[in-house]
Amino acid sequence: MAENKPNKELSEYDKYRIVRSNSKNVCLDFYHNRVKFYPEKKTINIVVDSWERDDYIDELIEADEREQAKKLGSSYKAYESAEEEIDYEKDNLKGCQEYFEKFKSKYNFRASGLAGPFADDTGKLKNAMINIMSGSNVTLNYGEGILDFVYADFLTPAKKLYTVFSLLERIGEEEGYHSKSEDETEKNPDQLTDEEWTLRTYNDFDTTFPLINNIAYASLYSAIFPPLIKSSTETSKSIARYGNYLLALQKEFLELIEFCYDEDFYPEVLGSLYPSERLHLYRHAHDMPTSFERKEEFRTSHNIMDGDKMPYGTTGKEIINALKNLNFTPTNEQKAFAEKYGISTNTLLFTLQHHMFISARYVCCSIKDMLELELTKMLEQNVRFRKCKRCGKYFIMKGNYDTHYCDRIADGETRTCQQLAALENYKAKIADNKAVPIYNKYYKRYAARVRVHQLKEDEFNKWRYQAITKRDECYDGKITPEEYIEWMEAYFPNRKRKSE
Structure with a gap:
């Protein structure tokens, strides 16, 4: 046995x-x-x-x-x-x-x-x-x-x-x-x-x-x-x-x-x-073949075209002009040809007077085919993904714009990862910048004087421009924080009390 x-x-x-x-x-x-x-x-x-x-x-x-x-x-x-x-x-x-x-x-x-x-x-x-x-x-x-x-x-x-x-x-x-009785058995396809x-x-x-x-x-x-x-x-x-x-x-x-x-x-x-x-x-x-099958469909069409060079395509203006000038009165030779090959005279005349273009596209029947097709096209065109350093999801890199954050709005957020990252980077930057708290302190002091008309607005704006310049110099180490404070104090000296 x-x-x-x-x-x-x-x-x-x-x-x-x-x-x-x-x-x-x-x-x-x-x-x-x-x-x-x-x-x-x-x-x-x-x-x-x-x-x-x-x-x-x-x-x-x-x-x-x-x-x-x-x-x-x-x-x-x-x-x-x-x-x-x-x-x-x-x-x-x-x-x-x-x-x-x-x-x-x-x-x-x-x-x-x-x-x-x-x-x-x-x-x-x-x-x-x-x-x-x-x-x-x-x-x-x-x-x-x-x-x-x-x-x-x-x-x-x-x-x-x-x-x-x-x-x-x-x-x-x-x-x-039970799904079906014996006498209800489905026919073979x-x-x-x-x-x-x-x-x-x-x-x-x-x-x-x-x-x-x-x-x-x-x-x-x-x-x-x-x-x-x-x-x-x-x-x-x-x-x-x-x-x-x-x-x-x-x-x-x-x-x-x-x-x-x-x-x-x-x-x-x-x-x-x-x-x-x-x-x-x-x-x-993963012991998988390195080849991918992509089903391409080649076609001829009166309106679907690849590019604008004949025989691939032409301009919209040329198409409109051709349609305006169509003549549907066949000659005897055209009638004889159409009859011999079983083509309608209108189809023959339309094709003779209006260009037939060529184009190619893919036929996809499943999600798997579509995902593989899109991935291979990305590889051909060097389109890349990158992982967002904030939400951890991948995003498409666009052109030469080099960023590590996506433009999605994550769950529970109201701003995109790019916007949130920019805000976080700004906060981190000012946290290490001793000049920023100094600037903010004197900005509030002098803005209050503008509100009570002790300072004119144009004087305040002039000071603000110079204060921002000094702030950046302090951040770059060109002047010390102490020198920055001394400049701030000296620009608008404190007013003397009335009792004095």
Whole structure:
């Protein structure tokens, strides 16, 4: 009898890939977003996948609901009443507005699928979009997306939601609830028609995404790369799977930022290396390949272009002039050509008279792909992170502006770390400056004389200018504190008492 061979132990990289890959009930690369980088401006533009309910899906849903009603009987209702449905939609609308305004206030939205009023007169969401980010066009600086993601709070909403669904599933088991009877077994995906597949996918997303949007909307990238959680009775496991995916990526990219950019991380070993060289060592240390896959999409377009040189692009004025002078009367040769190659005459004439440009952009389907793409672009353009010496969080270094403090407002503060650091440095400076208390003492004395009209304001201003100069000389050691006091006393001699 053959001896049973022990299962091969997974390598650390195998475990790494499993956590970041799709599972039975969770699809992590559901949205397909288009990403373009602008090296001159150091900006990223992301066009979010337009996953929305259209008339075609509406018809499928109505048919599906009618079929459900037949199976379950006339008592089947999605809501107890029309009022309850409207109330639910209004609550959902309010939450969508709050999340959308949060992202809109932080990032540059050039367009959005939800631009304009969110709802119609009945309070229902316009276009019934499930994800508020669908169709959005977002612009951000290199590194902003990474930092927003690594400092987002995914754990709090994930733990709360996991606890709720674990409890509900436990109650269901105790009451003998089963997900499907034997005659309700789902078809294999390969056996589904296109309509059935579309409907199942939409219903899964429609059912599960509103449950997890508190987690997904915790950061920009999790909002524009939402998962598809398939409808099942194991929702708690799906939530745990998605939450662990986000937390694993957070941990990885915080480690990457520290390893590749932190000036205080083993400076005696890594201090002379570029971030790209440090990344090479990081990947080796974790038994990971040093290559990254980036899916680039090449396209031709009448309005999307790279640069302003033909055939990459042209100026806006030239485009407008070309559109004004379009002629849609084809010649006989053009008609014959269009007919031979199955091209509409209007398409042929438009292309002949209005340039078709070329451009390239990336296609990203998951948060992991987007984070890796952004990181590699930062390495190409030498955009760097630095740790703030006040709050301990990383920030993006901009140009040649050398600072060790970020421009965030930390929790419990009303000023940025840069402002607070400047104030603290000033206080520390004057604490060691013996000339400052001397100046402050005489400033108060002579300002009081101005208020009671014993000194003229122009005389006071003249003194103040000279007093500040003397203060700096005292601080630099050119005169002693005693000499500074003597000068102060002599400038405006004390007035004699009336009794004298």
